[in-house]
Amino acid sequence: MKREEFLQRAEKLLRQRRDELRRRVGSGISELQSGDQGNVQDHADAAAEDEFQLFMCSFAELGRHELAEIESALERLREGTYGICESCGKSIPIARLQAIPTAKMCVKCQQEWEKRKASGGDDEEEDEFAA
Numbered sequence: 668m669k670r671e672e673f674l675q676r677a678e679k680l681l682r683q684r685r686d687e688l689r690r691r692v693g694s695g696i697s698e699l700q701s702g703d704q705g706n707v708q709d710h711a712d713a714a715a716e717d718e719f720q721l722f723m724c725s726f727a728e729l730g731r732h733e734l735a736e737i738e739s740a741l742e743r744l745r746e747g748t749y750g751i752c753e754s755c756g757k758s759i760p761i762a763r764l765q766a767i768p769t770a771k772m773c774v775k776c777q778q779e780w781e782k783r784k785a786s787g788g789d790d791e792e793e794d795e796f797a798a
């Protein structure tokens with residue numbers, strides 16, 4: 668597959684995934700809101716409701732995180748920097764992008780980054796949570 672062809676497909680896939688996540692994260696939040704007006708009188712139900720809300724919270728959080736990754740990948744596609752390693756500036760192989768469409772680094776740099784992170788370097792994943 669040619670790179671340009673792949674980039675077009677990647678953009679389409681990322682957009683689909685983004686829309687799907689937006690719907691899911693959105694419905695997760697409205698479930699949470701409507702859950703408040705539910706049957707509060709039953710204690711067993713209320714406990715189950717609490718667990719469900721906790722689950723929905725972390726689920727929505729995960730979704731939001733992935734959504735941010737996808738938005739940033741789409742931005743790189745627009746800017747023409749998608750598929751280029753943020754660290755060494757080399758092209759990320761298509762096979763890797765197919766497996767991880769939001770990959771920002773080539774395998775080598777990713778491994779080095781993870782090693783740095785595991786050894787407790789001071790430049791941890793700050794930008795990951797700033798979004």
Ligand SMILES: [Zn+2]
Nearest residue numbers: 752755773776
């Ligand atoms: Zn690299």
